[in-house]
Amino acid sequence: MGANTxxxxxxxxxxxxxxxxxxxxxxxxxxDDRKAAWLFLAPALVGFALxxxxxxxxxxxxxxxxYNLLSEPGFVGAGNxxxxxxxxxxxxxxxxxxxxxxxxIGSQTVLALLLAALxxxxxxxxALRAMLLVPWLVPNVTVGLVWMWLLDANLGFVNHVLDALGxxxxxxxxxxxxxxxxxxxxxxxxxxxxxxxxxxxxxxxxPQYLYESAALDGAGEWRMFTRVTLPLLRPVLAxxxxxxxxxxxQIFDTIAVTTKGGPVSATRVIYFYIYEQAFNYFHMGYASxxxxxxxxxxxxxxxVQIRLLRASRSxxx
Amino acid sequence: xxxxxxRTGAAALLCLAATTTLVxxxxxxxxxxxxxxxxxxWLWDDLQLxxxxxxxxxxxxxxxxxxxxxxxxxxxQYWQNLTVELVSGDAPDVWANQSTYYxxxxxxxxxxxxxxxxxxxxxxxxxxxxxxxxxxxxxGKRYGLPKDWDTMALVxxxxxxxxxGVDAGQLNDLTWNPSDGGTLxxxxxxxxxxxxxxxxxDPGFDKDHVKTYGFLAEWADGSQGQNGWGDFAASNGFTxxxxxxxxxxxxxxxPKLAETIAWFKHLIDxxxxxxxxxxxxxxxxxxxxxxxxxxxxxxxxxxxxFTKPKVKQKFAFAPLPTGPAGRKSALNGSSDAIxxxxxxxxxxxxxxxxxxxxxxxxxxxxxxxxxxxxKTATRKALAVHRARGEDVHxxxxxxxAKDGTFLLPVTENGTEISPIVQDAIQSAIxxxxxxxxxxxxxxxxxxxxxx
Numbered sequence: 001m002g003a004n005t006x007x008x009x010x011x012x013x014x015x016x017x018x019x020x021x022x023x024x025x026x027x028x029x030x031x032d033d034r035k036a037a038w039l040f041l042a043p044a045l046v047g048f049a050l051x052x053x054x055x056x057x058x059x060x061x062x063x064x065x066x067y068n069l070l071s072e073p074g075f076v077g078a079g080n081x082x083x084x085x086x087x088x089x090x091x092x093x094x095x096x097x098x099x100x101x102x103x104x105i106g107s108q109t110v111l112a113l114l115l116a117a118l119x120x121x122x123x124x125x126x127a128l129r130a131m132l133l134v135p136w137l138v139p140n141v142t143v144g145l146v147w148m149w150l151l152d153a154n155l156g157f158v159n160h161v162l163d164a165l166g167x168x169x170x171x172x173x174x175x176x177x178x179x180x181x182x183x184x185x186x187x188x189x190x191x192x193x194x195x196x197x198x199x200x201x202x203x204x205x206x207p208q209y210l211y212e213s214a215a216l217d218g219a220g221e222w223r224m225f226t227r228v229t230l231p232l233l234r235p236v237l238a239x240x241x242x243x244x245x246x247x248x249x250q251i252f253d254t255i256a257v258t259t260k261g262g263p264v265s266a267t268r269v270i271y272f273y274i275y276e277q278a279f280n281y282f283h284m285g286y287a288s289x290x291x292x293x294x295x296x297x298x299x300x301x302x303x304v305q306i307r308l309l310r311a312s313r314s315x316x317x
Numbered sequence: 318x319x320x321x322x323x324r325t326g327a328a329a330l331l332c333l334a335a336t337t338t339l340v341x342x343x344x345x346x347x348x349x350x351x352x353x354x355x356x357x358x359w360l361w362d363d364l365q366l367x368x369x370x371x372x373x374x375x376x377x378x379x380x381x382x383x384x385x386x387x388x389x390x391x392x393x394q395y396w397q398n399l400t401v402e403l404v405s406g407d408a409p410d411v412w413a414n415q416s417t418y419y420x421x422x423x424x425x426x427x428x429x430x431x432x433x434x435x436x437x438x439x440x441x442x443x444x445x446x447x448x449x450x451x452x453x454x455x456x457g458k459r460y461g462l463p464k465d466w467d468t469m470a471l472v473x474x475x476x477x478x479x480x481x482g483v484d485a486g487q488l489n490d491l492t493w494n495p496s497d498g499g500t501l502x503x504x505x506x507x508x509x510x511x512x513x514x515x516x517x518x519d520p521g522f523d524k525d526h527v528k529t530y531g532f533l534a535e536w537a538d539g540s541q542g543q544n545g546w547g548d549f550a551a552s553n554g555f556t557x558x559x560x561x562x563x564x565x566x567x568x569x570x571x572p573k574l575a576e577t578i579a580w581f582k583h584l585i586d587x588x589x590x591x592x593x594x595x596x597x598x599x600x601x602x603x604x605x606x607x608x609x610x611x612x613x614x615x616x617x618x619x620x621x622x623f624t625k626p627k628v629k630q631k632f633a634f635a636p637l638p639t640g641p642a643g644r645k646s647a648l649n650g651s652s653d654a655i656x657x658x659x660x661x662x663x664x665x666x667x668x669x670x671x672x673x674x675x676x677x678x679x680x681x682x683x684x685x686x687x688x689x690x691x692k693t694a695t696r697k698a699l700a701v702h703r704a705r706g707e708d709v710h711x712x713x714x715x716x717x718a719k720d721g722t723f724l725l726p727v728t729e730n731g732t733e734i735s736p737i738v739q740d741a742i743q744s745a746i747x748x749x750x751x752x753x754x755x756x757x758x759x760x761x762x763x764x765x766x767x768x
Contacts, residue, residue, distance in 0.1 A: 069425070070404070070421075070425025070427055149599075152597050153595050153596055154591065154596070154604055155607055156597075168525070171593075171595040176594065176747060178594075261736070262537065262739075263747065264747065264749065265740055279400060281730070281733040
């Protein structure tokens with residue numbers, strides 16, 4: 001999971017319930033409300049326009065140019081997109097990013113669910129919850145550096161232990177087979193606690209009486225988990241999956257610190273490729289085109305995921 | 318639109334925004350106050366900073382109205398930071414350039430042509446080490462004055478080699494060829510020791526449990542192989558380009574390069590060098606310091622890494638081996654360039670001229686960190702090393718030897734060609750592809766970029 005994953009709870013039931021005030025004719029007051037609403041919305045709208053809408057439009061524009069950072073952009077139409085179709089590095093980047101997402105989301109979600117369920121059913125210790133968050137609080141670059149040293153093939157502690165146990169050493173970040181699983185494992189380590197807390201918060205919304213009646217009916221812990229917890233957790237799970245999927249596609253910092261896309265492009269993920277194109281080779285136009293394609297892919301994936309998981313409807317309602 | 322669609326749409330818009338906010342912004346400020354000028358100067362080497370600070374102080378003494386503000390940024394961030402500053406219109410007035418990176422700034426119109434100023438002020442270009450001035454000229458325009466230079470040599474752990482019965486004299490005349498590795502391979506084999514203390518020539522040598530590798534090879538070395546394969550390939554008769562600088566045809570498909578890479582792979586297969594997939598992600602010099610290796614190729618800019626008093630092991634330098642085409646070391650230099658957008662052109666030129674002058678280069682030589690580009694200052698730096706008891710003459714010998722050096726390739730799109738060739742060489746070393754096939758395909762891609 002990458003950097004900024006701002007999480008907002010699903011607000012299905014929020015908002016004012018309709019028709020609780022049987023509207024006496026007072027139009028002026030209503031208009032005042034609207035003004036106040038705009039006032040409160042203004043900071044968010046300005047921020048959105050300035051930091052999201054404007055750069056988005058500009059990014060799409062750059063994707064249609066040969067902008068090289070140093071001189072004025074010239075319009076090239078769909079040239080960048082045509083080039084992209086034949087660019088094997090781009091397809092390789094998509095492939096290895098997909099591989100990473102599967103490894104990372106898979107392991108992270110299963111582990112986080114397990115941790116959340118354990119916290120939910122066994123202990124509600126605040127200290128434990130706080131501890132789970134610690135890896136998430138460490139900056140990504142530090143996480144990358146620490147694991148790079150720990151896992152180093154010749155000087156790392158982990159390999160030292162493996163060797164002492166007679167298992168031989170492994171170049172976790174330098175072997176083409178191991179590099180990506182290692183990066184995925186490092187990020188799973190860093191983000192599982194955070195994901196677990198989100199899921200745990202979702203579990204707390206499930207009414208206790210459901211578990212009591214399930215227990216009365218003779219259901220064991222596993223049955224309660226599969227029949228009560230999982231179905232009722234679905235909206236939260238969907239949200240967590242969408243957010244972590246988007247974050248996961250944006251994997252960058254761990255790779256920039258540890259493997260730098262190597263060995264032999266085994267970890268040259270899409271974000272790293274965009275970065276290289278933009279800031280190492282000065283192909284800002286082409287980099288923007290790749291970014292736009294990535295955004296479209298993410299948008300489609302998100303839509304499919306939300307639909308499949310029917311996230312907007314809760315079984316609790 | 319139903320609420321659900323709205324939400325999906327909003328989510329898509331959000332990701333779009335998140336993935337396209339790559340362009341960063343910056344602000345600019347002007348340091349001019351009255352007749353006083355501040356010149357911003359950037360360089361990347363922290364070890365060289367004190368020497369250039371000496372220069373800045375001396376320069377300010379001679380020109381009280383100009384202050385030079387030096388900013389040092391590590392190599393790994395240097396070019397990105399510089400690019401961002403250029404884009405935001407707030408670039409340093411003068412910065413240190415390197416031959417692979419400068420062409421893209423020249424092509425982008427960011428560098429001031431110094432030729433008219435050189436002509437006007439009659440700067441004597443013959444005073445610099447041969448080969449260092451021409452690299453910075455493209456289409457008659459001169460984009461920098463030479464600052465320093467570097468050559469390559471072997472660095473080895475003297476204690477380890479002595480223990481295996483290799484004496485220093487032997488190391489001065491090593492030979493190498495891609496078929497049997499020459500006397501170099503024998504020394505490497507001897508220097509490789511397994512966990513039971515047997516060296517690489519012992520019939521019982523266990524290549525799966527090596528304690529010290531005889532040779533540490535560099536595989537993240539771009540398209541140039543300056544720190545290993547490039548020098549060896551050159552001594553096997555390989556040349557990178559049809560002409561250098563500004564060649565238009567790469568020759569990575571030359572069998573002489575493929576043979577060289579195959580020999581390195583053979584070294585790994587024998588257990589004399591760490592396999593790439595089990596290799597440390599840390600720098601080879603760290604491994605050499607940690608006693609995990611006995612020998613590697615290194616550049617003259619790293620001398621103090623191995624000679625500083627804190628280092629526990631004893632290291633010494635030896636010349637590169639003599640190959641079928643002779644002994645060849647990469648010769649590379651850096652330069653100081655002026656930003657085309659500077660507001661203080663004359664002051665910046667004054668500073669660049671000072672940086673390239675005997676006065677400044679002797680101050681830099683005094684620190685004994687790097688070899689300055691002026692021949693006289695180079696001799697001074699060598700004397701400083703000698704006075705400290707550091708034997709580094711192999712680097713200056715390499716630079717002085719007739720036909721002993723080759724220039725690193727300088728072409729358009731060098732930064733983009735770099736990972737293409739590096740990937741090809743890594744896949745050959747990993748055994749994923751044959752050296753011939755991998756290099757042929759990389760060469761085609763590289764040539765598409767210089768057409």
